Amino acid sequence: MLRLEELSLNVPETTKPRVIIIGGGFGGINLARKLPGKDFQVVMFNKQNYHGFWPLLYQVATAGLEPDAIAEPLRKMFDEDYEDFHFRPVRVSRINPESKTISTAIGDLRYDYLVIATGTKSNFFGNEQIKKYSFPLKQIPDALNLRSQLLQSFELANMTKDPEKRQSLLNIVIVGGGPTGVEMAGSLAEMRKHILPGDYPGMDFSKMNIYLVEGLDRVLPPMSPESSQKTHKYLEEMGIIIKLKTLVESYDGEVATLKGGEQIRTQTLVWAAGVAGATVEGMPAETVERGKYIVNRFNQVKGYTDIFAIGDIAKMTTDLFPNGHPGVAQPAIQQGRHLAKNFQRLLRGETYEPFEYFDKGSLAIIGRNRAVADLPKNIKLGGFIAWVAWLFVHLYYLIGFRNKLVVISNWVYRFFTYEHGTRLIIRAFVRKDDKQGQEFIKLQRMD
Incomplete structure (x- = not known):
């Protein structure tokens, strides 16, 4: 070695x-x-030895895309055409x-x-308990851990005899109402409506609660008030429970306690509250x-x-x-x-020129045919047009022809079938003190 x-x-x-x-x-x-x-x-x-397109991490977490569709090896990006370039992982x-x-x-x-x-x-703002038990979404391993956690929760919910434990498995709390939180909530809502009832025909997914918790007074705070208002409406239409001006004080892996005392029993808390x-x-x-x-x-x-x-x-x-x-x-x-x-x-012996940022606008997708866009010259878009714009912008900035081809074929397939990728639990997710994960592992052991 x-x-x-x-x-x-x-x-x-x-x-x-x-x-x-x-x-x-x-x-x-x-x-x-x-x-x-x-x-x-x-x-x-x-x-890592790859460049990742992090805006699509939530689609990896919800089994819409595989990890290699949003990542490209750095050595492949800088081949022999790039003289005197050296990469070290x-x-x-x-x-x-x-x-x-x-x-x-x-x-x-x-x-x-x-x-x-x-x-x-x-950024967990110094809260070590939340850092220990929540699921961040910043890197590909984070997305894979969250994907395993979600799929394990659905499998266990389908087998548990205890209604309270089943509800805890079906409650998902997303902390942070920015683009990551909003897009994650929308993707889960579409899974709940179109995918999960077919995968688990004996389970009532109308009882699956998706909470979106935001500390400020509106979702998508970085975007315009008009886009925030449209997004709020879209989320409510999709059955997302929105809690504004609300903070999560603690989470022990089983109960999320909000400021004010409200408690939500959940096995899955997604942390998208800040960086x-x-x-x-x-x-x-x-x-x-x-x-x-x-x-x-x-x-x-x-x-x-x-x-x-x-x-x-x-x-x-x-x-x-x-x-x-x-x-x-x-x-x-x-x-x-x-x-x-x-x-x-x-x-060349010339002086530096100052940087001038050209703002091309902001986009966020909430679900199928639902998106918002703040574009230059105070142009605001919503609905299908913004959704199409989001698709093309994200496809354009993906690195590598293969990735673009894989992603667009996945999106076209999902548009006509409502299917979400291959929902495989490649490796079970388990923390050292994660009782739920340990129980799931026991189900698969033969010894």
């Missing part, structure tokens, strides 16, 4: 400027793709600005320019504000000319965006491409 001390980063020495990119999300890949290998050596670090544990190096478990590496594109992680920046150790405290790196209009981190941050991890304030750019893919894509141009300007 290989030990860590037997490994090294194995990045060749170079006389070209070395750009280290931490993160293989939208910002990182768009930056790397625009940096010519004849001028730069590019080294990308990412904990290694976590960067520390940034060392004084020595201009980054640290990993298998060694350090010097940089000329460092770009932090680490994105965000789930925090995925910062890296080593940067001074004054460079970070509310979990994001403070950057100027050139994406340079406060106090540094050779360290940059792009995408969700960067806080760039402007007159139009006093709190920073929205946490969606477009700012990361545009900042990655713009920074690549600035690096090339630097090589």
